[in-house]
Amino acid sequence: MQNSRRGQVDPFIVMDVMEAAAAAEAAGRSIVHMEVGQPGTGAPAAALERLGREMSAGPLGYSVARGIPELRARIARHYGEAHDVDLDPNRVIVTAGASGAFLLAFSALFDTGARVGLGEPCYPSYRQILKALDMVPVGIPTGLETRMQPVAAHVAEYDLAGLLVASPANPTGTMLGRDDLASLSDACRAGGAALISDEIYHGLTYGTRAVSALEVTDEVYVINSFSKYFSMTGWRVGWMVVPENHVRVVERLAQNMFICPTHASQRLALAAFDCREALDANVAVYAENRRLMLERLPRAGFDRIAPPDGAFYIYADVSAHTDDSIAFAREILEEAGVAVTPGVDFDPQRGRQWLRFSYAQSTAAITEGLDRLERFLAVRSAAE
Numbered sequence: 001m002q003n004s005r006r007g008q009v010d011p012f013i014v015m016d017v018m019e020a021a022a023a024a025e026a027a028g029r030s031i032v033h034m035e036v037g038q039p040g041t042g043a044p045a046a047a048l049e050r051l052g053r054e055m056s057a058g059p060l061g062y063s064v065a066r067g068i069p070e071l072r073a074r075i076a077r078h079y080g081e082a083h084d085v086d087l088d089p090n091r092v093i094v095t096a097g098a099s100g101a102f103l104l105a106f107s108a109l110f111d112t113g114a115r116v117g118l119g120e121p122c123y124p125s126y127r128q129i130l131k132a133l134d135m136v137p138v139g140i141p142t143g144l145e146t147r148m149q150p151v152a153a154h155v156a157e158y159d160l161a162g163l164l165v166a167s168p169a170n171p172t173g174t175m176l177g178r179d180d181l182a183s184l185s186d187a188c189r190a191g192g193a194a195l196i197s198d199e200i201y202h203g204l205t206y207g208t209r210a211v212s213a214l215e216v217t218d219e220v221y222v223i224n225s226f227s228k229y230f231s232m233t234g235w236r237v238g239w240m241v242v243p244e245n246h247v248r249v250v251e252r253l254a255q256n257m258f259i260c261p262t263h264a265s266q267r268l269a270l271a272a273f274d275c276r277e278a279l280d281a282n283v284a285v286y287a288e289n290r291r292l293m294l295e296r297l298p299r300a301g302f303d304r305i306a307p308p309d310g311a312f313y314i315y316a317d318v319s320a321h322t323d324d325s326i327a328f329a330r331e332i333l334e335e336a337g338v339a340v341t342p343g344v345d346f347d348p349q350r351g352r353q354w355l356r357f358s359y360a361q362s363t364a365a366i367t368e369g370l371d372r373l374e375r376f377l378a379v380r381s382a383a384e
Contacts, residue, residue, distance in 0.1 A: 067094025
């Protein structure tokens with residue numbers, strides 16, 4: 001049978017790296033995982049215990065398409081607590097992870113051929129989902145001078161129907177401040193472009209509070225997830241906040257695309273909101289890992305990095321060592337036993353000179369990985 005043009009998307013390279021790392025482990029090698037953006041911890045134990053009791057009490061069937069009312073109300077309350085935003089729970093839509101939210105957002109906002117701006121480097125699946133929906137991802141090159149984030153002038157410059165921003169961003173960890181988000185919102189409004197704010201790394205910040213786009217405008221789609229701060233990657237549950245007059249549009253799409261988010265995951269997510277002490281302890285581990293990375297990566301030879309305000313990544317310029325980040329990542333895996341992600345996943349053009357290092361694992365694992373990287377580069381430099 002023939003394949004559709006929509007199916008011709010690029011691979012998600014970090015998943016290929018994970019497979020190569022898994023194959024090395026299956027062959028008996030010790031691998032330190034700095035490739036995948038996944039917490040080394042699982043869902044909070046107290047939340048899992050509560051879910052177990054609820055599942056024993058009876059079957060968890062379909063929920064309503066927008067998610068169980070208790071969870072939507074709790075998410076709305078979260079915006080009051082964290083961002084001083086009085087949010088109507090009716091505007092909250094629970095989704096099958098952030099990925100489900102992107103499908104719903106792009107489908108609700110854009111027609112075929114719509115030009116949607118992405119500040120590069122960026123999470124690669126934005127680009128591929130847009131392609132699969134017959135939309136046009138428009139890569140906007142960014143640099144350290146703008147903290148690797150798009151700016152307001154880009155909306156008109158690139159003739160955009162929409163702009164997707166992320167703060168904290170993947171792969172860089174950089175954040176947008178309140179004034180940045182306000183100027184981007186104003187530019188989108190003036191240009192008739194939709195604004196989408198990816199906030200899935202909220203909660204993972206180190207000294208500076210993350211600002212939600214909802215603090216500056218209601219004319220925005222805000223997307224978040226329980227995967228990162230809440231350590232619930234495999235449970236596949238996220239949420240989005242949309243303008244009031246978009247709720248029914250998104251609901252109809254959700255009914256037909258997904259029926260509803262996984263009911264058990266929603267119950268677990270609701271319980272996880274009451275586990276802040278355990279979750280904040282995870283963030284303390286990331287903070288120590290970040291400190292170690294910032295201290296030791298430059299010493300090893302990776303001395304030009306994006307400002308890692310949040311998330312759990314370091315995006316490093318490796319042009320002093322290679323102009324082929326895919327080959328370099330393969331060499332690091334084979335020679336050092338450390339899995340890292342090539343920058344071409346996030347920036348098809350300039351990413352050949354960058355690598356992403358995740359520090360989401362235990363501090364012991366990160367320390368071992370840094371030891372291995374230092375030895376690898378020392379041996380490599382001596383051989384050159």
